[in-house]
Amino acid sequence: MKHPVFAANWKMNHAPADAEAFLRVFLAYYPKTQDRTVIFFPPALTLGAVHNALKDRTDIKVGVQNVHWEDHGAFTGENSAAIARGAGAKYALVGHSERRHVFGETDEQAGKKVAAAIRAGLTPVVCVGETLAQREAGETIAVVARQLRAGLAHADAAHVATCIVAYEPVWAIGTGKTATPSNASQVHLAIRHELRTLAADRSEAVPILYGGSVNKGNAEALLAAPEVGGLLVGGASLDAEGWSGIVRT
Ligand code: PEP
Numbered sequence: 001m002k003h004p005v006f007a008a009n010w011k012m013n014h015a016p017a018d019a020e021a022f023l024r025v026f027l028a029y030y031p032k033t034q035d036r037t038v039i040f041f042p043p044a045l046t047l048g049a050v051h052n053a054l055k056d057r058t059d060i061k062v063g064v065q066n067v068h069w070e071d072h073g074a075f076t077g078e079n080s081a082a083i084a085r086g087a088g089a090k091y092a093l094v095g096h097s098e099r100r101h102v103f104g105e106t107d108e109q110a111g112k113k114v115a116a117a118i119r120a121g122l123t124p125v126v127c128v129g130e131t132l133a134q135r136e137a138g139e140t141i142a143v144v145a146r147q148l149r150a151g152l153a154h155a156d157a158a159h160v161a162t163c164i165v166a167y168e169p170v171w172a173i174g175t176g177k178t179a180t181p182s183n184a185s186q187v188h189l190a191i192r193h194e195l196r197t198l199a200a201d202r203s204e205a206v207p208i209l210y211g212g213s214v215n216k217g218n219a220e221a222l223l224a225a226p227e228v229g230g231l232l233v234g235g236a237s238l239d240a241e242g243w244s245g246i247v248r249t
Pocket of ligand 1: 009011212232
């Protein structure tokens, strides 16, 4: 029986007051439940407001979209994992494709960020995924395996077992193009295989989420696919009523 994870990546949307209005609607549609995990990833400046609005809803968690790899220091404009934790985050997205492709984040940096998240007591959500050119060149599995190994390079088996992995093909993010459930499953199986090499039996507990243009119409089929343990959703998580429909899939 799956215990799916539904993660909302708000990207650079929803100021604190918008988030509070969103949550008033969302919470009315989504009564407390223990059979799934819902996580919001608001912008860092909105994180405290979301955490506060959810103080009576321990079934819903909050995460940060990015962390620096150092714990503190002269890094103007950045947030450490410990600062995010202090503001209420329990999870950290690491290596999201927009971080990699818009901000030039490397595999090595992703690995250091995962280590920083673990040090601060955050659960890293390690994002991996191939570009269209890499897919067309038949490199999907090799790219995803490389990103995963680099992302988890500084995590021992016990820590790998506490992570979440998100497979997000770059060509599917924000494009309206979605991997078919069987395509997604194929890559998720390869990720599971890779996780076993890193953490043996303990890796079975690691949820592998799919992300990339998920919406109410395709969520159920994707979630039913083998090895799909949840969904990481961008655009379709911005509307409270629509998102409440997806998390009740
Ligand atoms: C994302 O940002 O992680 C994402 C999957 O976006 P979208 O759902 O809009 O494709």
